[in-house]
Amino acid sequence: MIFKNTLIYKSIAVCLLTAMLFACEGNLKDVKEMEKDFLEPQSKVYDLNLFYTDSGAVRVNLRSPEMLDYSNRKFPFREFPQGIELDFFEQDSSKNTVFSDYAIQYLETGLIDLRKNVKIVTSDSTILKGPQLYWDQQQEWLFTDYSYSLQLPNGARNQGEGFDSDQKFNTFNSRSNTGIQYLQD
Incomplete structure (x- = not known):
């Protein structure tokens, strides 16, 4: 039972971490695009x-x-x-x-x-x-x-x-x- 709960918690943590990484990628592109405009005169x-x-x-x-x-x-x-x-x-x-x-x-x-x-x-x-x-x-x-x-x-x-x-x-x-x-x- 303890093993099963640990496995569930680890799975949830991995899913959340993966979702956060992919969510940041889109924002990172937007931030880089805004920075590009700022570097221009x-x-x-x-x-x-x-x-x-x-x-x-x-x-x-x-x-x-x-x-x-x-x-x-x-x-x-x-x-x-x-x-x-x-x-x-x-x-x-x-x-x-x-x-x-x-x-x-x-x-x-x-x-x-x-x-x-x-x-x-x-x-x-x-x-x-x-x-x-x-x-x-x-x-x-x-x-x-x-x-x-x-x-x-x-x-x-x-x-x-x-x-x-x-x-x-x-x-x-x-x-x-x-x-x-x-x-x-």
Whole structure:
């Protein structure tokens, strides 16, 4: 009798376990499908030409072949997989330009990660090149741990590993560098 009751309880347990496993399979497919939608960008923009104005004056012009907007994520960001061209216009109408083959803008932190063939050309013809550069929009600060090359308008050149600087290059701190500098007496 005890053997018969044990057998019945085991059979019921096996049936319940089997039913639970097959019931979860359908739900798992639904969950994976919902996750797939969440991994996709919220929106895609092609041939972007965006202007930011302040008091009627153009301050920034952003151009990119493609922008993927992931604002639906816990840590929202915008991705520019085909690169960006970014023009900044100063009060005196001078222009600084940023080029990059790939970029990510993190919306919560204001940090922009520029990658692959990064080039900055300032209005005074200073040219900065490197493989990766971070730009903190809130602090107006640029930095990298990668190699870079800098050419100043007076012909001076600088190459090094890692730097940080204000976005106008008035304060430029290089971790290691070599180059040719021209000094006035």
